[in-house]
Structures are given as structure tokens and as C-alpha cells.
Amino acid sequence: MITGTGVTKTYRQRGSILGARQVPALRGVDFAVPRGGAVSFIGESGCGKTTLGRIIAGLETYDDGDIVIDGTSMSGLGHRARQPFFRRVQLIHQDPYSALNPTRTIHQTLSAPLALRARQTGRSRSWTDERAEELLSLVGIDPGYVLPRYPHQLSGGMRQRVVIARALTMDPDVLVADEAVSMIDVSLRLGILSLLKDLRVRLGVGVLFITHDIATARYIGDDSELYVIYRGQVVERGPTETIIAEPVHPYTQSLLSAIPVLHGLERPGEEQVVPTEALDEGRADEGCLFARRCPFVTERCEHEMPVLGRGGGEVQRHACFHPQPRSVIPVGAGQ
Numbered sequence: 001m002i003t004g005t006g007v008t009k010t011y012r013q014r015g016s017i018l019g020a021r022q023v024p025a026l027r028g029v030d031f032a033v034p035r036g037g038a039v040s041f042i043g044e045s046g047c048g049k050t051t052l053g054r055i056i057a058g059l060e061t062y063d064d065g066d067i068v069i070d071g072t073s074m075s076g077l078g079h080r081a082r083q084p085f086f087r088r089v090q091l092i093h094q095d096p097y098s099a100l101n102p103t104r105t106i107h108q109t110l111s112a113p114l115a116l117r118a119r120q121t122g123r124s125r126s127w128t129d130e131r132a133e134e135l136l137s138l139v140g141i142d143p144g145y146v147l148p149r150y151p152h153q154l155s156g157g158m159r160q161r162v163v164i165a166r167a168l169t170m171d172p173d174v175l176v177a178d179e180a181v182s183m184i185d186v187s188l189r190l191g192i193l194s195l196l197k198d199l200r201v202r203l204g205v206g207v208l209f210i211t212h213d214i215a216t217a218r219y220i221g222d223d224s225e226l227y228v229i230y231r232g233q234v235v236e237r238g239p240t241e242t243i244i245a246e247p248v249h250p251y252t253q254s255l256l257s258a259i260p261v262l263h264g265l266e267r268p269g270e271e272q273v274v275p276t277e278a279l280d281e282g283r284a285d286e287g288c289l290f291a292r293r294c295p296f297v298t299e300r301c302e303h304e305m306p307v308l309g310r311g312g313g314e315v316q317r318h319a320c321f322h323p324q325p326r327s328v329i330p331v332g333a334g335q
């Protein structure tokens with residue numbers, strides 16, 4: 001089980017004539033990834049999804065809050081002491097082309113981490129070859145074909161399967177899939193999503209899915225939980241199907257309304273949501289972060305920041321003073 005409490009990250013960006021600029025990437029994010037569970041983070045570009053995934057995988061530091069892995073707080077540990085914990089979380093990059101070293105065969109690519117794992121677990125060197133074959137079979141590719149080949153000799157889908165096999169060499173509890181299918185040919189995407197779903201069942205590995213596409217979030221499992229992030233803040237959270245069927249936060253509703261045909265959903269009043277991120281530029285961080293784009297904004301929203309509270313359902317939560325429940329209607333309803 002991995003949990004995060006109040007995870008906060010601010011970057012300093014240089015280059016402006018006014019000097020360094022503070023960019024809040026995450027603002028007090030709480031989350032939980034249960035063992036074998038599926039969780040998706042969704043939001044538009046720049047909302048902080050990748051930063052959160054990298055923090056959870058131990059590849060990025062955080063400024064405030066805490067990450068707790070199986071009951072152990074990471075904030076209380078030094079860099080070296082954290083490594084065995086973060087070994088349990090493996091990141092799958094979105095780009096299978098740059099994730100693999102072009103000068104190494106797949107056999108070499110898998111052998112290095114497996115040799116490390118053999119040392120860590122007291123296994124013999126010969127185990128590594130056996131395990132490489134086992135892992136490639138597990139991700140649905142023929143070891144005999146793939147092992148002697150270089151990445152450029154494989155299709156994008158096969159490369160992403162190799163990247164997943166490499167992540168599995170460390171026996172992770174959680175796979176963090178950051179836009180894991182966005183750079184793969186559309187025809188191969190479903191296969192990779194099915195594989196991740198299958199690994200959850202067969203290995204009990206949790207999957208944390210980072211995406212800008214709600215359709216992929218939906219595919220990862222009927223029991224999955226969805227976190228909608230806007231400008232570094234979780235604005236809505238709950239069971240994926242519930243949020244897709246009955247989003248209450250105006251931002252979630254605007255995200256969903258962008259894909260009415262795909263989901264067979266239609267939303268009244270969607271045209272009222274101000275569509276541009278530009279309105280947020282240069283704005284002081286006072287009040288609701290979505291206020292400038294929100295069709296339901298009131299004076300209170302301009303001055304007070306809403307926190308994540310209980311939403312429409314038992315387990316659905318939202319950060320909005322004026323939630324608009326049940327505004328999604330199936331296409332064709334009422335016609």
C-alpha cells in the first residue's frame with residue numbers, strides 16, 4: 001500500500017526577466033494506491049501528473065507532505081534508506097523508443113537488472129536467463145525471437161512490452177504507467193492496456209495510471225479509482241465509473257464533455273465552460289484555482305479555496321463550492 005499525504009512540489013523556473021518564477025506543480029495532494037489496486041490520475045497538460053508519478057517512483061523529491069510505503073514514512077529516511085522501498089514502485093515511460101538503450105540487445109537490457117535482483121535475493125546467476133524468458137512470456141512476447149534483438153528491430157508495441165518486462169525484473173508492488181500508450185500506434189494500445197490489466201490479476205501488482213485521456217483511465221479496471229487534477233490540486237476523486245457517469249466538479253465535467261462521442265455522453269451547458277488555460281496565467285493563487293474558467297463562479301470562489309470534501313456518493317469527493325451533480329445524461333435521453 002502506498003499513500004501520500006499533502007504532497008507538495010514547487011519548481012523554480014529561471015529565464016524570466018523578472019528572475020526565477022515559482023511554479024507550483026503539486027498542492028497538497030492526498031492519494032492511496034492499494035495493493036493490487038488501480039488508480040488513475042487525469043488532467044490536462046501541465047497539471048502535475050508526471051511530477052506526482054515521478055515522486056511516487058522515488059525519482060523526484062517533494063517539498064512538503066509525506067509518502068508512506070507499507071507503513072514506512074519516506075520523509076524520515078535518507079536517500080539510501082529509501083531505495084529498497086522505491087524499488088517496489090517501477091515507472092513505465094511513455095516513450096518506448098527512448099526508454100531502451102539502442103546499443104543493447106533485449107537480453108542485455110534484462111540481464112543487468114536481473115543480476116542485481118539475483119544478488120538482492122540470494123539467487124544464482126543462471127536464474128537471470130530463466131527469469132528473463134519467464135518475464136517476456138508473461139508480457140506476451142516470444143523470448144526466442146526478442147532476446148537476441150536490438151530495440152530498433154522491434155515494433156513499438158513489442159518495445160513497450162519489453163519496457164514493462166524490465167519494470168517487472170524488480171518484483172514491484174506498483175507499476176506507474178505515465179501515458180504508457182500515448183506514443184504507441186492506436187491499433188496496439190488496447191493490447192498494452194489489456195496486459196496491464198492482466199498483470200494486476202496475475203501478479204497482484206497495483207497500477208497507477210497517468211493519463212490525459214479518460215477512456216484509458218476507464219479501461220484499466222471496473223474497480224479503479226480516478227483522481228482529477230487541476231493545476232496541482234485534486235479537484236475530484238472517486239470510483240472511475242461513478243465519476244464518469246456523475247461528475248460533480250465543473251472541471252471534470254468540461255474534461256468529459258470534450259469526448260462526448262467516445263463515451264456516448266452529452267452534457268447540457270458545456271459551452272459555458274471557458275475553454276482556455278490562458279485565463280489562469282499570472283493569476284494570484286487566491287480562491288478556487290478553476291474560478292476564471294468556471295461557469296458557476298461566485299464571489300466566494302474568488303477568495304476562498306475549496307478543499308476536497310464529500311461529493312455526491314459515498315466515496316466520491318470534490319473540491320467545489322457549487323457542485324453540479326448529475327449533469328451528465330446519456331446521448332438520446334429525453335429526445
Ligand SMILES: Nc1ncnc2c1ncn2[C@@H]1O[C@H](COP(=O)(O)OP(=O)(O)OP(=O)(O)O)[C@@H](O)[C@H]1O
Pocket residue numbers: 011012013023024025043044045046047048049050051052212
Ligand atoms: N524540472 C522542472 N523544472 C521546472 N518546472 C517544471 C519541471 N517539471 C515540471 N515543471 C512544471 O511543473 C508543472 C507540472 O508539470 P508536469 O510535467 O508534472 O505536468 P503534466 O500534467 O505531467 O503535463 P504533461 O502531460 O504535459 O507532461 C508544469 O507547469 C511544468 O512546466
